[in-house]
Amino acid sequence: MNLHAVRAIYLFEMARTWRTVMQSVISPVISTSLYFVVFGAAIGQHMNQIEGVEYGAFIVPGLMMLTLLMQSISNASFGIYFPRFTGTIYEVLSAPISPFEIVAGYVGAAASKSIMLGLIILATSTLFVPLSIAHPFAMLAFLVLTAVTFSLFGFIIGIWADGFEKLQLVPLLIVTPLTFLGGSFYSIDMLPPFWRAVSLFNPVVYLVSAFRWSFFGQSEVSIGVSLGMTTLFLALCLGGIAWIFRSGYRLKV
Amino acid sequence: MKPISEKPIIDIRHLVKRYDTGFTALKGVDLQIMPGEIFALLGPNGAGKTTLISIVCGTARATSGMVLAGGHDIVKDYRAARALIGLVPQELTTDAFETVWNTVSFSRGLFGKKRNPALIERILRDLSLFDKKDSQLRQLSGGMKRRVMIAKALSHEPRILFLDEPTAGVDVELRRDMWEMVRRLRETGVTIILTTHYIEEAEEMADRVGVIRQGEIILVEETAELMRKLGKKQLTLHLQQPLAAVPGTLASFDLTLADGGHALVYTYDTKGERTGITALLGALGDAGIRFHDLQTDQSSLEDIFVDLVSTKP
Ligand SMILES: Nc1ncnc2c1ncn2[C@@H]1O[C@H](COP(=O)(O)OP(=O)(O)OP(=O)(O)O)[C@@H](O)[C@H]1O
Ligand SMILES: [Mg+2]
Numbered sequence: 001m002n003l004h005a006v007r008a009i010y011l012f013e014m015a016r017t018w019r020t021v022m023q024s025v026i027s028p029v030i031s032t033s034l035y036f037v038v039f040g041a042a043i044g045q046h047m048n049q050i051e052g053v054e055y056g057a058f059i060v061p062g063l064m065m066l067t068l069l070m071q072s073i074s075n076a077s078f079g080i081y082f083p084r085f086t087g088t089i090y091e092v093l094s095a096p097i098s099p100f101e102i103v104a105g106y107v108g109a110a111a112s113k114s115i116m117l118g119l120i121i122l123a124t125s126t127l128f129v130p131l132s133i134a135h136p137f138a139m140l141a142f143l144v145l146t147a148v149t150f151s152l153f154g155f156i157i158g159i160w161a162d163g164f165e166k167l168q169l170v171p172l173l174i175v176t177p178l179t180f181l182g183g184s185f186y187s188i189d190m191l192p193p194f195w196r197a198v199s200l201f202n203p204v205v206y207l208v209s210a211f212r213w214s215f216f217g218q219s220e221v222s223i224g225v226s227l228g229m230t231t232l233f234l235a236l237c238l239g240g241i242a243w244i245f246r247s248g249y250r251l252k253v
Numbered sequence: 254m255k256p257i258s259e260k261p262i263i264d265i266r267h268l269v270k271r272y273d274t275g276f277t278a279l280k281g282v283d284l285q286i287m288p289g290e291i292f293a294l295l296g297p298n299g300a301g302k303t304t305l306i307s308i309v310c311g312t313a314r315a316t317s318g319m320v321l322a323g324g325h326d327i328v329k330d331y332r333a334a335r336a337l338i339g340l341v342p343q344e345l346t347t348d349a350f351e352t353v354w355n356t357v358s359f360s361r362g363l364f365g366k367k368r369n370p371a372l373i374e375r376i377l378r379d380l381s382l383f384d385k386k387d388s389q390l391r392q393l394s395g396g397m398k399r400r401v402m403i404a405k406a407l408s409h410e411p412r413i414l415f416l417d418e419p420t421a422g423v424d425v426e427l428r429r430d431m432w433e434m435v436r437r438l439r440e441t442g443v444t445i446i447l448t449t450h451y452i453e454e455a456e457e458m459a460d461r462v463g464v465i466r467q468g469e470i471i472l473v474e475e476t477a478e479l480m481r482k483l484g485k486k487q488l489t490l491h492l493q494q495p496l497a498a499v500p501g502t503l504a505s506f507d508l509t510l511a512d513g514g515h516a517l518v519y520t521y522d523t524k525g526e527r528t529g530i531t532a533l534l535g536a537l538g539d540a541g542i543r544f545h546d547l548q549t550d551q552s553s554l555e556d557i558f559v560d561l562v563s564t565k566p
Contacts, residue, residue, distance in 0.1 A: 002332070002365040003365075004362045004363075004364075004365045004366060004367065005362060005363045005364070005365055007362060008359050008361075008362025008363045009363070011362075012355075012359050015351075015355070016350075019350060083348075086346055086347075086348070086349075087342075087344055087346030088346045088347065088348055090312045090340070090342055090346065091340075091360060091363060091405065092363065093311055093312045094310040094311045094312050094335060094338070094340050095335060095363040095364050095365075096331065096332040096333070096334075096335040096336040096364060096365055097332075097363065097365070098332075248314055252312060252313055252314050253272060253273070253307075253313050253314070
């Protein structure tokens with residue numbers, strides 16, 4: 001195990017985060033605050049409690065998930081795409097380092113960053129709404145699991161993309177709609193039966209539902225099913241990455 | 254020069270590279286590099302130099318064939334193989350916003366080595382980069398960037414160093430410095446493989462030269478021997494009467510018989526003070542040897558280099 005290499009990649013990627021700390025940290029905080037103003041303060045006034053939880057508090061897990069997903073994907077995809085784009089990837093490819101170690105470095109850094117952002121949003125939220133967390137350890141576990149899973153997904157996108165447009169394409173066309181339709185801002189139990197059934201094909205529903213359970217102790221979908229679906233997606237991403245390194249896809253000519 | 258029993262530090266066998274486009278860039282290359290030597294890979298644009306280096310260093314995959322580095326298979330035993338190798342690629346690729354110090358330290362970590370600020374400092378000083386250590390790479394000139402790439406490759410103390418066109422876009426003074434550095438490295442036992450378009454550069458630097466053209470190694474030779482051959486020309490005299498042997502009176506000339514005694518071949522050095530042709534013709538007249546035709550030939554090597562030079566950018 002080349003731990004020095006994992007550490008080098010991890011710290012290199014984190015350094016990029018600190019260099020761009022304004023974009024990295026400030027902007028999600030600002031956009032979260034805006035969500036609170038719009039959804040919490042303006043709309044929430046006219047909303048009843050959902051499942052016994054104030055609307056303002058109800059949307060916190062959804063907001064954190066939203067940021068976690070978007071940030072994990074964009075950090076990880078950019079992290080690996082950029083060295084491919086500039087050509088500096090040659091050094092990683094020529095180093096005595098295994099695929100697992102490469103992924104650990106890049107995905108570890110991307111996931112760390114989005115976990116930090118998730119926690120910052122949580123902290124920001126407490127400024128707007130009173131909040132208590134029913135299962136804090138489960139909450140952290142889901143936070144880490146989601147961040148890692150979607151950073152792996154982002155890594156795959158960063159390798160697949162052959163232009164900056166494609167890098168934006170998947171998050172914009174697939175992830176954003178799925179997140180907004182995944183019950184981040186409402187309970188899918190509020191939907192008519194047909195649309196509720198359709199929603200169950202959306203993987204984000206399971207993430208948000210499980211995450212919400214860790215906050216409020218109740219969920220739309222059983223926690224076991226949620227965990228199973230998340231693990232399945234994690235396994236799919238790992239399989240995709242294994243294939244990329246075995247075939248050299250877009251990494252080596 | 255080197256004992257024959259010594260094992261090559263790089264052993265390339267039947268290496269073939271066909272790109273996805275269907276183009277075959279390497280057509281079965283065999284090449285052995287000995288420990289501690291400076292080897293120049295000489296060839297025109299598109300000959301396959303970078304492709305060859307990329308495969309050995311792990312940034313490209315071979316279609317077939319095998320490479321051993323320090324006895325380790327570069328695919329099966331890539332950790333051990335790559336740990337020995339430092340690469341300075343042809344293209345200047347740098348992380349624009351990193352500082353010199355960080356990017357060089359990063360390379361060392363990537364190759365699994367413990368931090369060693371003293372070593373990094375020495376490398377940067379040797380390459381006259383130390384006063385730039387806190388500069389971002391985008392603030393450096395092209396020549397400085399190239400030196401940073403060399404510093405990155407040296408940061409993990411490789412035993413084998415690949416320099417892909419180290420002197421492209423480099424001014425005369427830096428070129429001198431670079432050659433100086435290469436020689437210093439060799440003294441510490443590092444094996445160096447460099448590519449170049451210029452025969453003079455190979456002559457100046459290398460112990461051995463390999464010429465690659467259209468994906469094939471067409472020649473590998475010790476530099477001194479190569480230069481000797483390159484400097485030679487042949488004068489062929491077609492005799493009126495065949496000779497059984499070169500007459501003793503002509504022993505001082507480098508003469509051989511050819512064509513069953515019908516031709517006399519004189520080999521001479523174009524780089525010498527005088528070619529000796531006038532003296533030879535005089536001596537032939539004295540010996541009563543007559544000829545009805547004569548022609549001069551350059552060695553085929555010369556042709557190769559004419560070819561190379563004609564594709565020089
Ligand atoms: N990724 C690629 N896909 C397809 N063909 C390629 C690729 N890379 C290189 N080639 C082709 O392979 C051949 C050898 O290229 P290579 O870069 O190895 O040449 P080179 O000897 O390094 O040339 P130069 O002196 O210009 O650097 C060229 O004809 C080139 O067009
Ligand atoms: Mg080249």
